[in-house]
Amino acid sequence: MTASPERLILASKSAARRAMLSGAGVPFSVQVADVDEDAVKAAHDPADPAGLAVELARVKALAVSRHDADAWVLGADQTLAFEGGLVSKAGSLEAARDRLKAMRGKVHELHSGAALARNGQVVWSGDDTATMRVRNFSDAFLDAYLKAEGDSLLACVGSYRLEGMGSQLFEVVEGDYFTVLGLPLWPVLEELRRAGVLRS
Incomplete structure (x- = not known):
C-alpha cells in the first residue's frame, strides 16, 4: 500500500473527531487551531446556529x-440551539447539571459544520x-450520570457524549450519528476523495 501524496491536518482538539476519522481509515495529523471563538460568535447572527x-x-x-499551504486542512465545529438561543460548553459540573435539567423532556438541535482549506483558501464547507x-x-x-462521566462532560457542548452513557439521556434522535458526535462525516469523506486524500 503506497502512502497518499496528499496530507490532511485536522484543525481540532476533539477526541471524537479524531476517533471518527481514524475509524474511517483516514490518514491525518492534528494541529489545533488558535482562534478567538468568542470573537467569531460575537460577530455572527445568533439566529443562524448552523x-x-x-x-x-x-x-x-x-x-x-x-x-x-501544501496540506489539506479540515476544520470542524458544532453549535447547540435550544429554546431560541445558543448553548456553550459548561464551565463546571454544576453548570452541566443545570443545563441538563433545563433540557430535560425538551428538544434541541445540534449543528455540525466542517470546512476544508488549502493554501490559505477554503475550498469546501458544509453542515448537517x-x-x-x-x-x-x-x-x-x-x-x-454526572458522577460516572465527570469532567469529560465539560469538553462537550451539550454536556453529554452520545458514544458514552449520554446515550441514556435521549428518547429520540433524528439525524446522523456522526453529526451528533461533531462531524458531518459523509460529505467530508466525499471531499477528501475529491482532494486525493482518500482513494476514490
Whole structure:
C-alpha cells in the first residue's frame, strides 16, 4: 500500500473527531487551531446556529492552512440551539447539571459544520443537523450520570457524549450519528476523495 501524496491536518482538539476519522481509515495529523471563538460568535447572527458552526470551522481551517499551504486542512465545529438561543460548553459540573435539567423532556438541535482549506483558501464547507429529544430522566439518574462521566462532560457542548452513557439521556434522535458526535462525516469523506486524500 503506497502512502497518499496528499496530507490532511485536522484543525481540532476533539477526541471524537479524531476517533471518527481514524475509524474511517483516514490518514491525518492534528494541529489545533488558535482562534478567538468568542470573537467569531460575537460577530455572527445568533439566529443562524448552523451558519455559525460552519464559520467557526472555516476560521479554524484557514488559521492552520496559512501556516502549511501544501496540506489539506479540515476544520470542524458544532453549535447547540435550544429554546431560541445558543448553548456553550459548561464551565463546571454544576453548570452541566443545570443545563441538563433545563433540557430535560425538551428538544434541541445540534449543528455540525466542517470546512476544508488549502493554501490559505477554503475550498469546501458544509453542515448537517441532528434533532435531539431528551427524555424526562430522574434526578437520581442525573446524579449517577454526572458522577460516572465527570469532567469529560465539560469538553462537550451539550454536556453529554452520545458514544458514552449520554446515550441514556435521549428518547429520540433524528439525524446522523456522526453529526451528533461533531462531524458531518459523509460529505467530508466525499471531499477528501475529491482532494486525493482518500482513494476514490
